Amino acid sequence: MLNSGISFHEIIHSLRQAIAVVNPKGYILSVNHAWVQISSEGGIPESFNWTGINFTQIFAALSEADGRCPNALDPVLNGTSPLFRTEFQSRFERSLKWFLFEASTVYYEDTHTVKGMVVCLTDITKSKMLEHELTEALTQIRTLRGLLPICAVCKRIRDEDDIWNSVESFLEKHTHAEFTHDICPECIRRLYPKYSSVLDGPSYS
Secondary structure (H helix, E strand, O other), X not given: OOOOOOOHHXXXXXXXXXXXXXXXXXXXXXXXXXXXXXXXXXXXXOOOOOOOOEHHHHHHHHHHHOOOOOOOOHHHHHOOOOEEEEEEEEEOOOOEEEEEEEEEEEEOOOOOOEEEEEEEEEEOHHHHHHHHHHHHHHHHOXXXXXXXXXXXXXXXXXXXXXXXXXXXXHHHHHOOOOOOOOOOHHHHHHXXXXXXXXXHOHHHO
């Protein structure tokens, strides 16, 4: 393989995702620049030394406060479940952010002995906001499906409460349509024959 001149260390620090490398006992070995930046946005000074901090204890405390399983990372650290993924909210100084949390087991070359785990935080706030907006839009859209029981004589429609509604009230109830009234040319000719000559103009032909 050709030497690209870019070290693995540089690649990790160039990622937008916040990365922390954790040893088998749950202590942080190193973090990348994005981890420091996100932490500082959450109120932790950039000068804070993450190396040697017990990350599993931090995760357990946050999980208990959020109603989640505090021991969710144990299977990742012992290799019985090599991936844990969840989403969570975190309140920052100026906003509320959403993150995708992923923890993956790191093995030695024998692929059996656990070397530690890698924790990755991805800011998914924009996609969550879009998801919320789409959900809000869908809740406001009410569509008519299936067969509608309509009276063959008066044309009123029976709703789900067995109440007969006019077409206007039924559609206003089940859609966002609003009605304004007019008279079609056929009704004008039938009800007001003396004005029917007006309909012979180009706009009614």
